[in-house]
Amino acid sequence: MDSHRKYKGNTAERIISEYEGALLRYAGLILGSGSLAQDAVEAAFIMVLKDSDKMMGLSRDQLLAELYRTVHHVAVTIAGRQQLCSTGTDVMAAVRKLEPAEQQVIILKILEGKSNAEISSIVGLSEERVARLLYKSVMNVTGKLKKAGLL
């Protein structure tokens, strides 16, 4: 029993170490706060790791996609609760003013450097829809940056 617990603990430790950096950066870009980003990532890890049977059966890419989806969901919920997104004139404020789905693809594409195929597996949309959503997001963010006098 103890060895099983130890094994689970080591697995969780390994997963956290592998993905925490990317997830914290992602949540930080959405929330604009290190402390809120940590809240979001902690909640996401607990939500994903709780279903250990399902989690153990996932491939590395599937697990990363699941974690990104969960962090996004939690971060958007926190942002809504904290009434973030609508203030500030910096560059990231322009991204935070986008719709959640647009924020998600633009952060994954431009800031995390993911390909359309990777984004498609994370957000669960076809590559064609991801491309359309990306175009719309980039157009919107360009407009907002111009309006804020940052371009």
Add this chain to the structure above:
Amino acid sequence: MNSERIESQIRTEKKMVECEDIQPLLFDYMSRELGEGRAAIVREHLRKCRNCQILAKDMQAAVDLLHKTSKAGSGSPERLSENRRKKIIWAFTHPIISWIYKNIFIFSIIGALIVILTVWMFSKFLIERRFAPLQGEPITVIIVNHGQTNVVIGDTNILKSVDQQ
């Protein structure tokens, strides 16, 4: 039949080079996500179209600015704090806590039932205590005139002892 197909292909290609068809492909073109055929059409269109050139330039400037900002950092730490790591691992490995996290729905229902049952039992206890008939043997109250003072005796045993006296 063959000439019809060629004409239709020409019509499609002509339609493809309209700005409204090219613009949605601009970002994919810039991020090298387009196949060589479509990329060549976009490149050719951009060479001729001033409007699309301006749009592409603006989009590229926005993308560069976002890149620069993200490299400067999102303000979040690179690692979770030790306490948070311990909390996650504890939630994952502790047999009861991990069961609760895993079966949060069942746990919520059980919790709600326990609360309802406790409230119901406590209310029942209070109601019974408030409205229950008095228990034990009936008490007879007799007033005995003892000299100048009226003594009230409320117990039959005492009454007997008064009679004997």
